[in-house]
Amino acid sequence: MSESGALIVGLNAVIVAVTDDAPQLLVVPSAEGTPALPFGPFDPKTHRTFEIGLREWVSAQAQFQLGFVEQLYTFGDQGREAPLAELSGTGEARVISIGYLALTPDSSPPPEGGGVWRDWYRFFPWEDWRAGEPAVIRAVIAPALRRWADEAATPGKREARRDRIRIAFGLDGMTWNEERVLDRYELLYETGLVPEASRDQGSDRPAPDGMGEVMASDHRRILATAISRLRAKVKYRPVVFEMMPERFTLSHLQRVMEAIVGFPLHKQNFRRALDRSGFVDGTGRMESATGGRPAELFTFRREALREGPASGLATPRLNQS
Amino acid sequence: MSESGALIVGLNAVIVAVTDDAPQLLVVPSAEGTPALPFGPFDPKTHRTFEIGLREWVSAQAQFQLGFVEQLYTFGDQGREAPLAELSGTGEARVISIGYLALTPDSSPPPEGGGVWRDWYRFFPWEDWRAGEPAVIRAVIAPALRRWADEAATPGKREARRDRIRIAFGLDGMTWNEERVLDRYELLYETGLVPEASRDQGSDRPAPDGMGEVMASDHRRILATAISRLRAKVKYRPVVFEMMPERFTLSHLQRVMEAIVGFPLHKQNFRRALDRSGFVDGTGRMESATGGRPAELFTFRREALREGPASGLATPRLNQS
DNA sequence: TCAAAAGTGTTATCCTTACACCCATGT
DNA sequence: ACATGGGTGTAAGGATAACACTTTTGA
Numbered sequence A, B: 001m002s003e004s005g006a007l008i009v010g011l012n013a014v015i016v017a018v019t020d021d022a023p024q025l026l027v028v029p030s031a032e033g034t035p036a037l038p039f040g041p042f043d044p045k046t047h048r049t050f051e052i053g054l055r056e057w058v059s060a061q062a063q064f065q066l067g068f069v070e071q072l073y074t075f076g077d078q079g080r081e082a083p084l085a086e087l088s089g090t091g092e093a094r095v096i097s098i099g100y101l102a103l104t105p106d107s108s109p110p111p112e113g114g115g116v117w118r119d120w121y122r123f124f125p126w127e128d129w130r131a132g133e134p135a136v137i138r139a140v141i142a143p144a145l146r147r148w149a150d151e152a153a154t155p156g157k158r159e160a161r162r163d164r165i166r167i168a169f170g171l172d173g174m175t176w177n178e179e180r181v182l183d184r185y186e187l188l189y190e191t192g193l194v195p196e197a198s199r200d201q202g203s204d205r206p207a208p209d210g211m212g213e214v215m216a217s218d219h220r221r222i223l224a225t226a227i228s229r230l231r232a233k234v235k236y237r238p239v240v241f242e243m244m245p246e247r248f249t250l251s252h253l254q255r256v257m258e259a260i261v262g263f264p265l266h267k268q269n270f271r272r273a274l275d276r277s278g279f280v281d282g283t284g285r286m287e288s289a290t291g292g293r294p295a296e297l298f299t300f301r302r303e304a305l306r307e308g309p310a311s312g313l314a315t316p317r318l319n320q321s
Numbered sequence C: 001t002c003a004a005a006a007g008t009g010t011t012a013t014c015c016t017t018a019c020a021c022c023c024a025t026g027t
Numbered sequence D: 001a002c003a004t005g006g007g008t009g010t011a012a013g014g015a016t017a018a019c020a021c022t023t024t025t026g027a
Helices: A048-063 A085-089 A136-148 A155-169 A181-190 A193-201 A219-236 A239-243 A250-261 A269-278 B050-062 B084-087 B135-151 B157-167 B180-190 B195-201 B217-231 B240-245 B250-261 B269-275
Strands: A007-018 A023-029 A038-042 A068-075 A094-103 A116-119 A280-287 A295-300 B007-018 B023-029 B038-041 B068-074 B093-101 B115-121 B280-288 B295-300
Touching: A007 A048, A007 A219, A007 A239, A007 A250, A007 B007, A038 A048, A048 A094, A048 B038, A068 A219, A068 B068, A094 A239, A094 B269, A136 A155, A155 A181, A181 A193, A181 A219, A219 A239, A219 A250, A239 A250, A250 A269, A250 A295, A269 A280, B007 B050, B007 B217, B007 B240, B007 B250, B038 B050, B050 B068, B068 B217, B084 B093, B093 B217, B093 B240, B135 B157, B157 B180, B157 B240, B180 B195, B217 B250, B240 B250, B250 B269, B250 B295, B269 B280
Parallel strands: A007 A094, B007 B093
Antiparallel strands: A007 A023, A007 A038, A023 A116, A068 A094, A280 A295, B007 B023, B007 B038, B023 B115, B068 B093, B280 B295
């Protein structure tokens, strides 16, 4: 067993909060100026577990406590951009990063140097279907992907590529599956439609416009993983409430769910499913409305977890016509 | 950023095949004689990705190719037993292990030194509900856990412990949720009901009998993670077919599903759901029966993935009365 | 009085569950 | 003929999806 010491383990955090209309992501500036996920080294000497290490430097840097934290994936491919290797002074080091997803109800701006909140759809414009199909898909993505499929050498490969495209983007009769965020990003990376591709390979072919803001290293891939996971998770665990204030209206809850899954929900059916689930409790109190009838304030019933088989919230799609 | 070089990254593989009635796990002997998961170091010099590294040493050691492979979780807690640290010669090293789940249809015995197949329920007897509730739960686990709950200092903590127990083991009116394999194992570890607990902490309190076979290091925890993941996954991705031969009967498929989820399925409803899913195709051929009417042989329709939103197989519970 | 948002009622349809029953083979 | 496993039909109940409609505020 070769003792090849040049291994650095880093922790990357995808920290998510939701303001009324937008899922917010905490980003810090990277050396090259592009936004980056908060990153901290894992120090085996002082950190007993990864999660403890993570919570420690997040609370030190951004001055707030994380609530819900979950490990996402460990990324270790060679060829990932590794600006951290330079930072650490050992140019040869291989950096492995363990991605974490963290949720918080607190979206107030962090202190100077603690990063800033950014709408996550700035990095993934094609993932926001709340106002119908995003224009980029028809205008840019679909045609470019189709060209790429046509370029394939054999008819078999052409078909395989077309299938991948149809499944990932819900084209040609397939329905859009909001959870395939990572599949879509990987397809776009592979086809050079996203600037990271040419940056990493030093290629010349520039990516088209409208493909979202670039992030440092492979952080956009990590973010894609996080979005995929969160979109799946809200449906089978009541994690949305980790991002809600103590009291909230049902419309607010609906807007938060919509912000996460990226499509509009059917109001009545959402509410019906919600009260079947038993996750919310009406407090008699009302919210002084923002232009309409006042809404009742609700709270999360933690006890509901103990009753049913802990599921999440239903996401009844609103018919987009 | 401190360059604390004493980090070793290892890859652990949970390799699963299913023979007619039992889910089989590939294990190798460990230094202490207890079975262990196949382990290989990750060498950043020669392995471009984790998965490539994994496939390489698995095919070298056990002489067979892995099909489906998926990353599970990265384990890095201090206090995990780390026999590998000694192996590597650096007594101080912190070993991080990245767990992988691999599925294969081939359950033929590996060559000498390539490990052996073991029924995974040997390690988790309480997880097999195919013949009704396992006796250990009523006889050993439930009473011991209740005692542990009663020992808690405050009434609040007592309630919290009781809730954890009810949810994990489906006691007192809660229903058994087969996916909580890890929750259950962690509860048993925490309460010292599993021999690993006293082994790791050098405690004296011996674990009761019937709590399954011990594995090396934290491998039983890794296996629990794998079972949890696989039991969840078969329901939303057609991964069972990764463990099926080219042609199979519907009963065979059902037995494999039952082996994985750990409870009996309702035959008719399983079949109905199966053909709605479109995942299987009848070949006209028949299987010379093993004592009954001959059964038709079916194949997996890979194309089905492209049609619907790729779901898994339904698991309609058979009423246990 | 009108816009805007909150909140309620009702129906058709599909899926799940739970039955009970017939078919083809080996012994 | 009968045991064994393969395979089919059908009816009840619940969840979902899709309608349209009433209520309460602020401007």
